[in-house]
Amino acid sequence: xxxxxxxxxxxxxxxxxxxxxxxxxxxxxxxxxxxxxxxxxxxxxxxxxxxxxxxxxxxxxxxxxxxxxxxxxxxxxxxxxxxxxxxxxxxxxxxxxxxxxxxxxxxxxxx
Amino acid sequence: xxxxxxxxxxxxxxxxxxxxxxxxxxxxxxxxxxxxxxxxxxxxxxxxxxxxxxxxxxxxxxxxxxxxxxxxxxxxxxxxxxxxxxxxxxxxxxxxxxxxxxxxxxxxxxxxxx
Numbered sequence: 001x002x003x004x005x006x007x008x009x010x011x012x013x014x015x016x017x018x019x020x021x022x023x024x025x026x027x028x029x030x031x032x033x034x035x036x037x038x039x040x041x042x043x044x045x046x047x048x049x050x051x052x053x054x055x056x057x058x059x060x061x062x063x064x065x066x067x068x069x070x071x072x073x074x075x076x077x078x079x080x081x082x083x084x085x086x087x088x089x090x091x092x093x094x095x096x097x098x099x100x101x102x103x104x105x106x107x108x109x110x111x
Numbered sequence: 112x113x114x115x116x117x118x119x120x121x122x123x124x125x126x127x128x129x130x131x132x133x134x135x136x137x138x139x140x141x142x143x144x145x146x147x148x149x150x151x152x153x154x155x156x157x158x159x160x161x162x163x164x165x166x167x168x169x170x171x172x173x174x175x176x177x178x179x180x181x182x183x184x185x186x187x188x189x190x191x192x193x194x195x196x197x198x199x200x201x202x203x204x205x206x207x208x209x210x211x212x213x214x215x216x217x218x219x220x221x222x223x224x225x
Binding site: 030031033035040041042043044045048088092097098099100101102103104 | 115142144146151152153154155156159161169199201203212213214215216217218219221
């Protein structure tokens with residue numbers, strides 16, 4: 001069963017604009033992660049935020065977590081054409097030994 | 112994709128045939144995972160293993176089998192019982208020290224039915 005659900009399903013923006021993707025989940029978590037997937041490739045880990053953290057930054061990425069609303073957002077600032085990819089949130093399961101992925105947001109950055 | 116290899120990149124299966132997808136890692140990770148990805152969807156867990164000679168079913172294990180005889184290897188067999196095997200299969204591994212929660216993914220195998 002998929003716990004995380006991303007919104008929007010697809011996003012198209014111009015280079016230089018910011019992109020925001022949202023993720024909602026259903027149960028308590030220890031951490032939430034964001035992954036990126038280029039077309040036809042494996043996933044690459046972007047950032048992890050723990051349940052006791054509210055915001056985290058990594059380069060042009062900013063992740064927020066609201067455990068009361070069971071939601072997270074990923075902000076990519078000053079987007080580039082190379083950011084074009086699918087982005088997935090993943091939450092750890094009840095025992096933290098496996099991840100549950102959402103359906104993903106497809107981001108297209110036009111140059 | 113570093114440290115995890117999957118082969119082949121493309122695999123064709125005939126009706127009634129079992130096929131095996133390879134996954135090898137040189138990251139010294141204890142845990143390994145198999146996921147299935149259908150077009151426009153997220154990843155669904157098939158099987159996972161946290162230690163050699165032990166593995167657990169994920170959410171969609173029916174029609175699949177695995178083995179974990181070596182720490183480095185976690186092959187997935189798609190059996191003839193899996194009636195809709197066409198998908199993109201991803202293998203991942205995770206260590207139990209350092210960034211414990213991060214999974215590292217291979218490049219994937221695309222399975223097609225002839």
